[in-house]
Amino acid sequence: MANGLQTARKARGWSQERLIREMERYAREHISVIASTASLRVYVSEWENGKRPISEPYGKILRALLGTTDDELNGRHTMPAASVEADGYDELVNRIDASRSVSLTMVKTFMDQTELLRTVDRQMGAASLVDQMTGHLSTLEEALTFAVLPETRRPVALALAGAATLAAWQALDVGAVERAWRHYELGKHAAKEADEPMYLAHATAEQAYVLCDAGRPAVAVELVRDAQRAGGKVMSPRLRAWLYAAEAEICAKAGLPDDCRRALDNAVRCLPAGEGARDPDMLSIFLNQGHLSRWRGNALALLGDDEAVSDLYVSLDAMDPTFIRATAGLRCDLAQAHLARGEYDEAHDHLRQARLLASRTGSVRHRRRIEQLTQGL
Incomplete structure (x- = not known):
């Protein structure tokens, strides 16, 4: 309990006093009633020292402010989902039957929710979305776990691949690197289940950034190149250009200037002409000449x-x-x-x-x- 809250607070660069001010601001904006400043000082100290459990109303505020899951906030490792009891056939069959009702319309709803979360994240940041994203992933994982036939599993797996990759990038942004890594692994497994090489390539390439941030850029270069191979010949030109741009940035961080410039040239060669940025085959990819110019500037700045x-x-x-x-x-x-x-x-x-x-x-x-x-x- 002590490590979770304290670690998340320090990752933000906040003192205990700053955390208290942010809690009070959040409460004012959301018309919530919380304890006095003096009492909050005691609570925060006791939460971080493991002397007081974090109640759910305060946990909700802290998760939104710090971008942590409930397990991370309380310093717990995520436990595997409870298994179905050996004689719990009724419950199992009920879940399987429920999964059969997941139609293409429901899958579209899942993907629309991912798109909404992506838009909010872009404008407001990832920290405030942790509860929504956690619930969204749990719903998709549940639907996939108990889906039986391929015609149901594949579209659900595709929706899960996109959502897990977005959740991973959000986790990386708020400093939850282990959660980011696990979400990327989930996204890669879901992409394989869906038989979607483009989604597999995208999740693998983004996962390389976790290695970069962890101080392993040379391994990250190998991983982003593996992502290009995983995508194979079915990738859209825009995704291929995106992968080359990612390779260029990671090569710059690895101190490989020639490889960086070569990857930038490949990105320019692959990118479709025009002002359009969104890849119709891969909605999480935004890349046009303007974005690529920014990426080129980023890589050259690193060099x-x-x-x-x-x-x-x-x-x-x-x-x-x-x-x-x-x-x-x-x-x-x-x-x-x-x-x-x-x-x-x-x-x-x-x-x-x-x-x-x-x-x-x-x-x-x-x-x-x-x-x-x-x-x-």
Whole structure:
């Protein structure tokens, strides 16, 4: 109990006093009644020392603020789902019968819910969505577990693959790296069940970012290239371009400039022309010339290349204002590019704005990068 709350709070860079202020702000905004400031000081201390259990009303507030699951908040490892008792055939048959009612209309509802969560995440950040996403994944896993025939399993598995990959990226953003890894594994298994190589390639490539953030970029390069092989010849041109752009960024982090530039050239070659960004065959992929220019600037900034600045400013001018988290990342890229040129005032200004955006979305991942770049000022 002590480790969960304290770890999540420190990952945010919050003191206990800051956590209390955020709890009070949340309560005001959601018209909730909570204890006085003095009492909250006692509660937080006792929660972190394991002297008081976190009740559900406070757990709901803390999960929304810190982006943790209930198990993570309380320092528990996720336990496997309770198995069906040996003689519980009635319950098992009921679940199997219920799964047969999962129609294509219901699968579309699942996918629409994933899309809604993706939109909210893009604009407000992942931290406030942990309860909704946890419930969404549980519903999809339950539907898949008790579905029997392929005509039911495959569409449910496809919906689960998309939702699990989104949940994994959200977990990575809030600093829950083990949860991110497990969700990517779930997404990969679901993609294989659905026989969808594109979804498998996407989940595998995003999982490489967990390795990068963990300080293993060389292994991440191998994994993102394996993702390209997993996608095979059935991948859409836009997804192929996305995978090459991801490879370029990871190669830059691994200190492989030639490989990085070669991957960028391949991304440009594969990307379809036009302003459209959404891949109709893979709704989680957004990539057009503007996005690729931003990605190129990111990779070149990581390499310390002077060309990065011009690409990044073009991307900043074209950035969709609803992509709050992406804008925070772009500001970090600009700070890094200016630092490489010794332009410290400009770097400081972009880091200040990145810090504000990261605070709005609760992004621990961006906050860590901001702290690393700040040390270079």
